[in-house]
Amino acid sequence: MAFVVIAGLTLVYGNLTAIPQTNFKRLLAFSSIAHAGFLLTAIASAPAAGEAKGLSVEQVVAFYLGAYLLMTLLAFLVIGLVRVHRDSDEIDAYRGLAKSSPFLALALLISMASLAGVPLTAGFFGKFFVFSLAIQQGQWWLVGLAGVGAAAGFYYYLKVVAAMYWSEPVNRDEAAIPLSSATKSAMIILMALILIAGFAPGVILKLIG
Numbered sequence: 720m721a722f723v724v725i726a727g728l729t730l731v732y733g734n735l736t737a738i739p740q741t742n743f744k745r746l747l748a749f750s751s752i753a754h755a756g757f758l759l760t761a762i763a764s765a766p767a768a769g770e771a772k773g774l775s776v777e778q779v780v781a782f783y784l785g786a787y788l789l790m791t792l793l794a795f796l797v798i799g800l801v802r803v804h805r806d807s808d809e810i811d812a813y814r815g816l817a818k819s820s821p822f823l824a825l826a827l828l829i830s831m832a833s834l835a836g837v838p839l840t841a842g843f844f845g846k847f848f849v850f851s852l853a854i855q856q857g858q859w860w861l862v863g864l865a866g867v868g869a870a871a872g873f874y875y876y877l878k879v880v881a882a883m884y885w886s887e888p889v890n891r892d893e894a895a896i897p898l899s900s901a902t903k904s905a906m907i908i909l910m911a912l913i914l915i916a917g918f919a920p921g922v923i924l925k926l927i928g
Contacts, residue, residue, distance in 0.1 A: 730756030815888025841916035
């Protein structure tokens with residue numbers, strides 16, 4: 720019961736504080752609390768000994784943490800570059816990024832889509848496994864709060880995507896952000912892993928054991 724209460728409060732607080740943020744770093748910081756709420760939901764839904772069906776809590780938590788690591792690493796690689804070249808962490812700094820730096824916009828799109836839980840990404844299956852575990856154990860209050868939290872995540876993550884693809888840049892002559900080959904390679908690897916885990920989560924689960 721203690722984990723149920725803490726998980727519910729964490730989901731509510733993380734999502735409510737992330738929604739109004741205009742600073743991208745703060746948005747990710749508060750949304751990380753919401754992701755902790757999903758992890759606590761899995762722990763609160765641990766079945767009694769001998770009652771486990773499907774994935775164990777350990778597998779669900781390990782998969783979610785691995786997916787979250789990939790998504791946030793990719794996001795912060797982009798954030799670091801934008802911060803250096805546009806001197807801002809505000810979401811407005813990402814306006815028109817798809818026009819000036821399409822590769823960076825694509826990388827951030829995949830990261831945001833996965834964090835939001837869009838299908839065929841690692842983040843989707845991370846949330847799916849948590850929901851499955853909670854439903855199996857009849858944690859309906861947590862299922863409801865997690866569902867509302869997932870919907871909120873679509874809003875605040877995809878508003879970054881909207882700024883990149885559907886907003887005009889502040890400076891119409893904004894130059895492309897330069898990328899080193901090492902940084903670009905790291906981004907490609909992270910994007911590939913996020914998509915592989917989204918298309919074939921069983922491969923990652925086998926690695927987890």
